[in-house]
Amino acid sequence: MVAQGGGPTAVINQSLAGVVLEARRFSNIESVYGACHGVAGISPENIVDLGQETTQQIELVAAMPGSALGSTRDKPDTRYCQEILRVLQAHGIGYFFYIGGNDTADTLSIVSEEARKASYPLRCIHVPKTVDNDLMCNDHTPGFPSAARFVTQAFAGTNLDNAALPGIYLAVVMGRHAGFLTAASALARKYPDDGPHLIYLPERVFVLEKFLADVKAAHERFGRCMIAVSEGIHDASGTPIVSQLVKNIERDEHHNVQLSGTGALADLLCEEIKSKLKIKRVRGDTLGYLQRSFLGCVSDVDQREAREVGKKAVQYAMQGAPDGSVTIHRIGSYAADYKLT
Template identity: 65%
Template sequence: MPNSGVSKVLVAQGGGPTAVINQSMVGVVLEARKFQQVERVYGALYGIRGIVDQTFVDLTQETTQNLEMVAETPSSALGSTRDKPDLKYCQAIFRALKAHGIGYFFYIGGNDSADTVRIVAAEARVAGYPLRSIHIPKTIDNDLVGNDHTPGFPSAARFVAQAFMGINLDNRALPGVYLGAVMGRHAGFLTAAATIGRKFADDGPHLVYLPERAFEIDRFLSSVKATADKYGRCVVALSEGICDNQHVPIANLLASTVEKDAHGNVYLGGGPLADHLAKLVKEKLGYKRVRADTLGYLQRSFVGCVSDVDQREAREVGEKAVQFALWGDRDGSITIHRTGDYFVEYRLTPLDEVAGKTKTMPDEFIDGAGWDVTDAFRGYLRPLLGKGMSDAGRLRHSAVPKIVDQGD
């Protein structure tokens, strides 16, 4: 149902925070304040839970300077939630929206947030409530269907790439076996980003395990041994979502209990996974120097490791969401499409084409052996990482001849 007359805007943030999600929120606020038919711009604290609880803040009163400072700040300034609304929940949302005169609802998030917007929009139509609902993309997993890539992913990928550059240098200085678990759920994009910093032939990560390929423990152990025999060391990048040939996440097989969120998503977590596999490497292969890390929350909102490309596009999806809602008078999900060598355009895609669906890495991005990536992936990722990526050098090691025979 089209909006008419003066109305209010409500923006909220859902799911895991990212380094650039506030750019999208600020994009909504500043763009919405340009339209005469927008009376006020509200923010809901802690996502849709804040709508039900009516914990709103008036973002119309924020100065532009302060908003710009918030835009540059990682994490979710409004707070977040993983609640999934059922019919009763949606009815509570509508009562709050109607009471406050909200006519435009913008929800920034990933797959689950898109599903939330879909449900809210559908209930609004059934109730005859004049609401425009727009999903604004955000996820470090890069798994939103219909998008070339998703805001939040480039900055997280930049962090992962540079983290593994440092890990590789450390491992080269003190050789051993290292396993690093990376976020990404059922898509391997973020783990694959660990490869982008490789410069020399023996640089790690030497093995990269993605959810898109079945993980076999025996094969994994033999590959670690072969790599360690070749280089005297081995760096492994593991996705938290790696699965066996029955599509069961390895993390689930190792866990005594399986936790799920309100959307039915299994809490994967890379800690137990990396630790368990490191223990197997020690026990089965006999290596003493074996270390495991989980990059964890560091990947999501790390200060000082943000892609300028990611910042710009995160701002623009917020701006385009407002334009589609107020000029186009349509519900939907903003999607990012790549053109040319590197340029993007934004489209409004039907919510049911995005909500509840998962994009995974295409075959052309994964090496035939299944534990590395291709040049096609590296070409896809590099433009997203932005300016000023770190580099590493090596000594040429011009050897000095030995003089003393230590055997005498």
């Protein structure tokens, strides 16, 4: 059984193809099923027989952005897992490959533990994916390079727009606890006066007064100011800035604040700039879903590595390795090795 969880990316279907096509190489694997919408599709038996698909069809799907099987953010409890195991046993499933990020890895860990308690011989392998680039033990993660390319190109283009019609431009970039995507905006700089002129990451405490002083100084120096802000910026107590500015905050099944589900952070920071600094030409954007699965910015390296982690997951499972997660380790420029962690 293979499934996809969490936010889609531009290359997650390469990992799906890697799992499916590699599994076909082993004669002792009789069937390859796909769970529609992650673990949420297993209990109601919303599953498809991927063994019926041709290699050509799988390759076409691999090149598509988004999650072809559908996704979910469900976090199973014990009863939920028992239903999952019931369906897996009914279909004779011995291997479960779950493609996703941190929350997906947590979910798979719960399923693995419940299978152990039930004495059900289910091998669970996590296949990494996240545009945030924040999975432990990885040099980088599939999905991030393509998303980073989008962020870089978005800022490079907007920089030229902003230079032609000077003002203040602010864009909120994905990254709850990790600033890798936001930091990628710096790659848009070619000349000393290119934007972004200011970058704010979740790894640093955000102080509104200092932010306004920074914006004022940059605007006076360059005659304009471009700002990259991580959605996860927070105060000294760790409270997200967006939750301080917005009264009703939505949370997902993993109790995470929905940081990119609204353009409120960009709008409110822009309003602070307008009202406190008395600057009229201020514009804000939230890059949102665009950065996750943008078709025109897919990295070849990202595609290749996403395919490889799917293949490696099957290889480790068939070698009898214990439950774990496939991880990427840098061994040189544009060269990586893969391990089960």
